[in-house]
Amino acid sequence: MSRYVGAPGSTMSRREFLAATGGAGVLGLAGCTAPTNERTQAAMQEGTDAAASQGGSLPSTSPPEVVNVDEQGGSVTLKSLPARHSAHPLDSMGGPVELPQVWAFQADDGEPSVPGPILRTTEGSDMEVTLDNTEGMRPHTLHFHGVRKAWKDDGVPTTTGIRVDPGEKHTYTIPANVPGTHLYHCHYQTHRHIEMGMYGVFRVDPEGYEPADREYFMTMKDWDSRLPRQMAGEDVRYDPRNRNPDVFTINGKSAPRTLHPEDGSPIIVSEGDQVRLHLANNGYMSHPIHIHNHRFERVEKDGGQIPENARHGMDVTNVAPAERHTIEFTADAEPGIYLLHCHKVNHVMNGGFYPGGMLGGVVYEDAMDTDIFAQLMEYAGYEV
Template sequence: MKISSTRQRIIGGLLLLLIGIAISVYFWQMRLQKPLEIDMAHHQHSSGAVSQLGMHDHSPTGVSCEKFVAKEAPGPTRKFDLTAARTVLQLDNGETVDAWTFNGTSPGPEIRVTEGDRVVVTLRNKDIDEGVTLHWHGINAPCSQDGVAGVTQDAVRPGEQFTYTFVASAPGTYWYHSHQMSSIQAKKGLLGSIVVEPREPSAPFSAAKEVNALFQRLDSSMLLNGSSKALSVPGKAGEQIRLRLTNGDNETMNFSVDGAPFQVIAMDGRDLHEPGHLSGVMIPVGAGQRYDLLIRLPESKKVIVKSQSATGLSIMLGSGNEPELTEGGAMFSFVDYGTPQPDDPISKRKPDRSYVLRLGQSLFVKTINGHSFHEIPPINVKEGERVHITLINEGGGDHPFHIHGHTLRVISQNGTPLTGSPVYLDTLLMKEGESYEVELVADNPGLWMAHCHNLGHASMGMTMMLNYEGITTPYRVGTKSGNLPDL
């Protein structure tokens, strides 16, 4: 049957309308993500207009984020130099990648220090035109040292340098990455690992062999510690391995452990209290998260740790025969894992402020409470307050919610209060349909980003601010300054 010319015109018109809507939404999103100039302390545009979305009206006077610097450290000063540069990398699978590197490698050099050390890192930009920064993911550094382009500093341009200083106050597994055009620059290779060792190691873990495993996606290649091949770690029966897993990719990685029971001894660098032994359980590590596993090597059998999303990048521990590999298994839940802390310091008083954040999707835009990027009202706090936040994943995939400069205490999952070990995170993995209650203590004055650490989602609008009242910044986000932290 032939379609009439009138019907063809109607169909053609509808298609043009849909294409027009799609293009309009796309450019609207780009306008949100690449504004001319935004003051993230006040969400004030270059025109001087303030978004009317229920935000507090801040005074233009106050204390600059630049004034908050590292305090005196009980330990020695440790100095590091990182040079960002365009590099052609030859991978061990024969592929060649045009990468952006720190000191010629991706990941960049591991920074390993001791609790209490004063850490001084000088970042130099050789030839990356877009500019670079260093964000210390999970480390509660002072505001001026957080490394967010347009909020705490200008992006470091070619030929320039910036020196970061902070105290390694909390032992644990952390990582660093550029927070200028983060969704692009992390994938191009500008990331690395940080380990803060305890000054006085706890007895159960002090004798364990350290294995650091940073997973990343370099363009289209999935790598483990910069390699496209499996990681083999020799060891003897009875030896304990502390495996530090870092997910530097944008997608959730589900890890299985075959060949021996294991314990989850830390999440996001924070120890769990009296963690139990697990077998046949999958460990979901969200983008930006870190899990520390403790594994005792068995007799005459290897232990294999692997993720289905990183084919070929298994971690083989010990020697002997390979174990029988399992497929799937129950997902690890921290709701009832471990035991409560006897001297748990959690306050019983009501929080000073409460917020509800609904993470979702609208066409091409990732949203929080229906808004995107600088149009999202910030979480406003005063120093010393306890802040209660309800986080709800209403759609658009996994959302690992990361907050800068603070640590979240998880109170409940899907309405069920935690009954095991206290859980402190800087990045909370939320599956679609899940809800969490978390609390934080406003103990680090400044201006702080909070965003989905699927950096592609952040680039699509799922990024907002936690702002202390009275704190200002001389820096601006936008195309005028060239500071685009979450593009």
């Protein structure tokens, strides 16, 4: 069970979410007509059974958690383990969308997730990040983008001579000397290990950082599902030189699961909120992210502050592979439900079904007790 409602970042409890839906909305969610609810249950079980038959006894991934490394004395342990990943487990809107095996990151005693845990620290601190591969089956490393670090901590085995083999641990010292939003990923056989899910975000808050009213992290990823299927034992062939992405996710989920309040990443706002989104692209393709009915400004790029006189109103920002864009806007539209999506429209699909894929939403709390929100929750598989 997720520790929050909505995208990782700002927290909203499940109780607060249910209160926002209102009594009528809650009843609509739980009890549309009985046949519809039974179909939803059957579809969910069908998706779970299919994944279990493919993935055997593998654990299922959870949504990424935010780890405040400062509160842990500046240290965190990451390990990777095989898991089953349901980008969208139901048959609604072109599903189910399943990756029968991924290599998920897990922080300390948390749950495995794709993307990996969001590591958050403060400028001027050092993070001691231990890669625990004692129970692993293949070599791994950790490479952190953005910050300046010692040569030996760069995480590239061919240039540092350091890799973490099965049965080993290794601790990287990662100075928090470049404020902003950054990435980390495995840099051993990178073309395969990122494709298998070994990626995540870390955030360095500048000294004196003032959070927005709502602040969220969103990671985009395009997948060629042949590699996860091959690793799960299916009779498919993956060629990284002939990559053909067929799954598109935000924070590991495809629409409509992206709108699921606890398993997905809706951007939940109240009218008048100042909203800050940290967008990261861990995929291999660029993704022009568009938000409906809101103008935003890009205030950070790859850990660099954009001067105020260089900012301007936008409604699309094109996030290239490995780029990070932080955008800000005011929730000043008529309260409702507005799309956030990649504007390469074939990325907003589940197979041949549109809409799906790399699509999320900005959801005003005042719109949560409407019939249309209840219908979206049914598509996403959310039940009270």
